[in-house]
Amino acid sequence: MATIRIPPVLRPSVGGEREVSVDGANVGELLNALADAHPETRPQLFGDEGDLNRYVNVYLNDEDVRVLDGLDTGVGEGDVLVILPAMAGGSPLDHEIA
Numbered sequence: 001m002a003t004i005r006i007p008p009v010l011r012p013s014v015g016g017e018r019e020v021s022v023d024g025a026n027v028g029e030l031l032n033a034l035a036d037a038h039p040e041t042r043p044q045l046f047g048d049e050g051d052l053n054r055y056v057n058v059y060l061n062d063e064d065v066r067v068l069d070g071l072d073t074g075v076g077e078g079d080v081l082v083i084l085p086a087m088a089g090g091s092p093l094d095h096e097i098a
Contacts, residue, residue: 001021001022001023001077001078002021002022002023002024002030002075002076002077002078002079002080002081003019003020003021003078003079003080003081004019004020004021004022004030004031004034004080004081004082004083005018005019005080005081005082005083006018006019006020006083007083007084007085009085010041010044010083010085012040013038013040013041013044014034014037014038014041015038020034020037020038022034022037024075025074025075026069026071026072026073026074026075027058027060027065027070027071027072027073027075027081028070028071028072029075030075030081031045031046031052031058031071031081044056044085045083051071052066052070052071054086055085055086056083056084056085056086057083057084057085057086058081058082058083058084059081059082059084060073060075060079060080060081060082061079061080062082
């Protein structure tokens with residue numbers, strides 16, 4: 001069983017839990033198990049085609065899964081998956097930079 005660390009923005013969708021333990025052989029199976037158990041997370045994690053949303057970063061034991069095998073990245077017993085939504089913001093510039 002692997003552990004998924006839940007970011008604060010997703011915690012209301014998983015009953016306030018900081019971590020959830022799920023079974024699966026790869027990252028996609030883990031995230032789908034999370035989404036099956038907590039359906040509100042599915043649109044936050046996945047796009048219409050079933051791929052990770054581009055603004056969601058997922059790390060397996062501190063390695064970005066996008067530089068590994070993506071959702072097909074294998075997962076072992078005791079591995080930790082961390083979900084980090086990308087942050088954006090700021091304000092537009094009100095003046096030109098010379």
